[in-house]
Amino acid sequence: MFKSTFTGFIAIATSICFLFYSPSQKSFYHSLFISDSLSNNASISNHLYMLTRRPHVAGSEANAEAAVYVLSTLTSYNIKSHITPYYTALTYPVSRSLVLTPPPPEPPINFSLQQEIYENDPYADVADQVLPTFHGYAKSGTAYGPVVYVNYGRVEDYAKLKEIGVNVSSNIALARYGKIYRGDIVENAFAEGAVGVLIFTDRKDYGGVKWFPDDKWMPPSGVQVGSVFNGAGDPTTPGWPSTEDCERLSDDEVEKTGDVPLIPSLPISWADGESIIRSIAGDIASDDWQGGKDSPVYRVGPGPGTVNLTYIGKQVISRIENVIGIIEGAEEPDRFVILGNHRDAWTFGAVDPNSGTACLLEVAERLQKLQKKGWKPRRTIIFCNWDAEEYGLIGSTEWVEENRQMLATKVVAYLNVDTAVAGPGFQAAATPQLDELLIQAAKQVEDPDNSSQTIYDSWISSTNSPEIGRLGGGGSDYAAFVQHIGVPAADITFGGGYPVYHSMYDDFTWMKKFGDPMFQRHAAVASIWGLIALKLADDELLPFNYLPYVLELQKCAEDLKGEVLDISITLVPLFNSINALKKAAIKINDEIKALEGRKGWTFMWKDSQKVRELNDRLMMAERAFTDREGLPGRSWYKHLIYAPSKHNDYGSKSFPGIDDALEKAKSLNTVDSWHSVQHEIWRVSRAITQVSLCLKGELT
Incomplete structure (x- = not known):
């Protein structure tokens, strides 16, 4: 009797709550x-x-x-x-130097690596608190060699250099900021054999006829600093929190993760970048590699200009x-x-x-x-x-x-x-x-x-x-x-x-x-x-709609058709799982509409329980896109639909595991490599199926 009365009271109170709020x-x-x-x-x-x-x-x-x-x-x-x-x-700079030796008879240039205070700068009194220009987590060391201009330092830029017979190995790569993450610029240069990297803010992308404080553009001495770490979180505590007395990886162990750079690098201004460009001979770079108005002609090198780059940093907890x-x-x-x-x-x-x-x-x-x-x-x-x-x-x-x-x-x-x-x-x-x-x-x-x-x-x-x-x-x-x-x-x-x-x-x-x-x-x-x-x-019912997710996945799956070159690969499991997700998304949307039609005095305790259950399904469905093993070689990234591109941390890849496997298979073209592509397709398909089951809220 008490239980029945109490339940009835709760139902009435809940309805009143909905009425007054x-x-x-x-x-x-x-x-x-x-x-x-x-x-x-x-x-x-x-x-x-x-x-x-x-x-x-x-x-x-x-x-x-x-x-x-x-x-x-x-x-x-x-x-x-x-x-x-x-x-x-965290890392901080201790010392830096950059010396350019151009072809004779030009004398060497010892760059100041300073961002200049502008006239009437209201922050001139604290400008000395700005850290010297550097890259977070850059490798300490010295690099010396001829300079090769590598455009934005993308994988496709190095492919273009190879086509014209230019080798970056044992040289210094000069790249301009833009298009990809700076950490990937350094990593790509290392993969091509470069011994050091300079990254400049090209006038074409960041400069102008006038510049700050007279216009919005970067001044000639301006430098874009930033991190070159390719992971997420503290590099010494991958996967666990950096509490005060926690376990930490050693420096050698951190290097083995592949997320920290293995060659030194420095960010430089567009004024310094153009000085180095003038010291480079060789083939004239293509039009899309050239700088903006009033810039020198960009050539690819290598050399004859050489640079001596030194960066020394310190790591501090x-x-x-x-x-x-x-x-x-x-x-x-x-x-x-x-x-x-x-x-x-x-x-x-x-x-x-x-x-x-x-x-x-x-x-x-x-x-x-x-x-x-x-x-x-x-x-x-x-x-x-x-x-x-x-x-x-x-x-x-x-x-x-x-x-x-x-x-x-x-x-x-x-x-x-x-x-x-x-x-x-x-x-x-x-x-x-x-x-x-x-x-x-x-x-x-x-x-x-x-x-x-x-x-x-x-x-x-x-x-x-x-x-x-x-x-x-x-x-x-x-x-x-x-x-x-x-x-x-x-x-x-x-x-x-x-x-x-x-x-x-x-x-x-x-x-x-x-x-x-x-x-x-x-x-x-x-x-x-x-x-x-x-x-x-x-909102009582979470304003989520998974039908746009279905459309997104369908588009990405269609795009894969042109990428899969091996006839033994099938995308049928992927399309089947997406079709199942569409049905589940429609089903839960229909449930939401039916429940919304019951609002008011008839909206009783059992309906509020249904709201909670529906919301849990909507909230948890995104979790089902993750896999506890993560992406191959990148286990921290658990989401099988969205993760950074392997060669550009800023870039977004749908089906990143499939994309990584495809890139490898196209390079190796072996049975095992194409089998890995099929395995990743199955993994994504299984994840999408889990999302469908979560949205339906029914056991198989």
Whole structure:
């Protein structure tokens, strides 16, 4: 009798709860979140100014002070917050030198390797705190030899050099930034036998007739620094968290992983790069290898100019600090919606990453204002301000590795913003079940550059349909969530690339003059970021749709047809598994529609249990794309649909295991190598089948 009465009471209470905190009320709060009354451009500007007063590389005192600023700001918004530290192996420069010996009678040039302070630079007093230009995790040593110009240093660039009889072995490779990740530029050069690498910011890609502070372009002395580590997380703790007294690999063991470079490298300016280009003879490079207006003629070499490159670095176990803030969910506190952005910067970091940090704090402030008006999230919202992203996604990776089991069972989605604003033009990437959610949010937020239209309107202006990228690249903190534990995720930005990237000119002045003078784009990023988070945190039924995933997989499978050259290979298992996924996606969508039709007084306790069960299926389906063994030779990457390209960490590959096996099979053309291709096809097929079973929620 008591049990029956109690159950009836719960059902009535649940229905009353739905009545008094109805979808229309949630919609009201969501509309209020993106209204002008809650946004504060001046506050965003102030956050960015405070965060970028000093260079704040990971492990530095300045970055620890920036962590305190983020922590105190979140705390002031009544968000329960704390710092989670890790102790990670980071590298810093000790000494560098670069000497060019051009053909006689020209004298040797000893490059200063200095980025110049501009006239009336407001940050001149702290410019000496900018680290000397270097590559994170670069190999210490000296390299000497003739120079070969290798364009962007891609695999196809070396193939072109071989076609014209140019050998890079025992020479210094001179590459320009762009197209691929700098760590892959170094790795590709090593694979071709180069003894050292120089990477310059070509005027064609980053320069202009005028430059900062008069225009947005990189000054002649500007240098793009960055990491050349090809893994994710602390290289000394692969797969486990870098806590204070944890196990660590030795230097020799780290080298054997293949993720750290084995030859020295240096980043250099376009002025220094052009000086070296002038010392190179040999064949004239093709038109697409040439520089921009007023650049010298690019020849490929080798030599006769030679360089002597020396880099000495030190590795230090440094304390890094993630700042974590939590708004606990009222109904499902054990389901997490995570918003993430990193804080550390190679220099001042106004664009990368602190435009994103300023937006993160803006979202937090608006949610505090909503709470004062009575809003409570259904699910828990977590703010994560990562550290040491620039060295190799370290802060986020260590946190995910430490909390792997909790996150794998409780995270609804991860929403990343790295560079929030670099200029005009909205861009987004996501795992496909979030596509429709991104589109809906973009339709609700005003375009910051044209108040007569929405972000969605400007987004589709040139293509008639939104271009949503995928999260297979390793370029930001979504990697550990998507590629390691299989969490649905999205990444948004305004503007994409920008000329002063990773240089000392990425400061508050550049943002105020060229990136976002009125901070309207920042406010728009906060609006769309927060709106997506609110939908994921508040909607009774998660706004996921797996049909776009089906279309994506079908397209990728069709593309494979032209790549499979061996007639013994069959793609039938792959297409069959995708067809099964389509049926499962339609089935769960139908279940959702049926349940939505029962809202109101008739929505009883058993229906709320069904909501939970449906949401679990939607949330966990992405996990089923992972395989515990990971990709062959890259076991940290567990996701069989999205992972970085083997030769470009920034590049996204669908079916990366199949792609890697195909590349090997085309080179070896043996029975065993093509058998490996078929095995990877079966692996992906089995993973997709698991996703279907998860969505259906039925045992076989």
